[in-house]
Amino acid sequence: MFCFSKMHLCTIMSLLVIGSVAFDAIETPFGKTDKIIGGAASYITLSSSYFTKSINLVAVVGEDFPEAYISKLKDHGINTEGLQIKKGEKSFFWSGRYHNDMNSRETLVTELNVLGTFDPIIPESYQNCDYLMLGNLAPSVQSTVINRLKNRPKLIVMDTMNFWMDIALEDLKHTISMVDVLTINDEEARQLSGEYSLVKAARSIMAMGPKYLIIKKGEHGALLFGENEIFSAPALPLEEVFDPTGAGDTFAGGFIGYLAQTGDISFSNMKKAIIYGSAMASFCVEKFGSDNLIDLSQQTIDSRVQQFRNLSSF
């Protein structure tokens, strides 16, 4: 946060996050949950809140969404002015079951509810944001957000998934053409590009618009592609992945949160941001849902980042 005046001329290095805020019900080999707080934007904002306190959320929930969950976000310094609460409607609900290897899951229930007609309204106080994180949503909703901002943010990061490649490919490509950084997983990179080699896939996807591509590889870490540079980040080898739900969103939140905190969007700083994102994701998967993102200390995060350093330095 940089203030040039003590009066009203403040330039806030703010982060705007859009995505789902929802209920999840999760089954893993370790147990199952009732409806717990979920959705991309929940994970993204909780994760980024450890790096910047200027986070503005745009999302929609139904009347059934507990005030206590919203308070939890507020407690993390997240501005919920842009969180629409639809009277008489129900929140988005997803239920899934993970198999033994934790790499594959089946969706048991998807109830779009309020998300089906989501119109992302940007409060006036959210304008002039420097960093925009587009969590996984219909690409037409993501592009609407960009179009409703009066000034283009310094950096736009977009997450998406194979579902939109299957049903809304043209919309998706249009939105991808508007962003700076795209994050997808390796299978999605292959599907989107039609290339098996990730180097070729990255070149093909970056030709669609983004200057940077992050390919998430789960237990194998992540790759960051820039114009002429590649960075390979390790994943922390974990004894047990308890619940992978939200790991990608938590990664994205740590990534853009670190960039917003440091105000540096060079390739070299993006490498560090990826490590911070990976560290946050490694916490996320150690407990059910976002439970492990509620009460982390700076020391715990720094010490996890140091583990990544030890893991990959030679």
Add this chain to the structure above:
Amino acid sequence: MFCFSKMHLCTIMSLLVIGSVAFDAIETPFGKTDKIIGGAASYITLSSSYFTKSINLVAVVGEDFPEAYISKLKDHGINTEGLQIKKGEKSFFWSGRYHNDMNSRETLVTELNVLGTFDPIIPESYQNCDYLMLGNLAPSVQSTVINRLKNRPKLIVMDTMNFWMDIALEDLKHTISMVDVLTINDEEARQLSGEYSLVKAARSIMAMGPKYLIIKKGEHGALLFGENEIFSAPALPLEEVFDPTGAGDTFAGGFIGYLAQTGDISFSNMKKAIIYGSAMASFCVEKFGSDNLIDLSQQTIDSRVQQFRNLSSF
């Protein structure tokens, strides 16, 4: 090589390599080869020859094996006194086909020939070796080599594969109990341990004897497990993998070659050795068979290692 006298009392930091020397015929989406030189020990010795010139080979071929191939090994400074040439017999022959993703292959032909009755005779001049690399072979043959050495080497590295887990598990476990470092791939680590988590798999396998475990993950790099330490090495993202045959052996050759060159078997030096091994493997897969291991310069290798450094530093 450390000589304490100009006369006969020389302590040679030598590397003993045992494994197959064979013919391969390979089909990939990029083309197919006739019979070319193959076998674990060919790749291991060629790769390690860029690091140490004191390499002693124990292997067996048939009368059909061309002298020109043996000369190629000799040109790389490899001592072939222990290469048995069986009159009237044929060399081991393997033929395989890779699928489009290069991660799966089918074996078309396996003719054991001379390998079926291989008795690994250790020439007297090979005794007192400091480093022993047991290339993939029947585990009973691997343990015979250890038993025939008068003094235990400073470091014994063993490679193996799922085939022996299927048909000779007890022999395999016995040999594993005798070595310092085991190298296998991630699926094999899971099969051998019965654990899905690689952290748990590593703990279980190291309880069988080895102080170090290297888990090879192909395009995802490699993990080195020590008593209380883990190192994650990236793989170089390649435009195209032309032919993966021998990549694991080439990796092992670079790994033990670097250790023999530096004479340092600390965990910290093993990290570097893994990067050198990975660099050598990245050359191997760029051409058919061992073609790309014949004429590398020190500068080319150093520059590839620098690429690994750039790839993973943050």
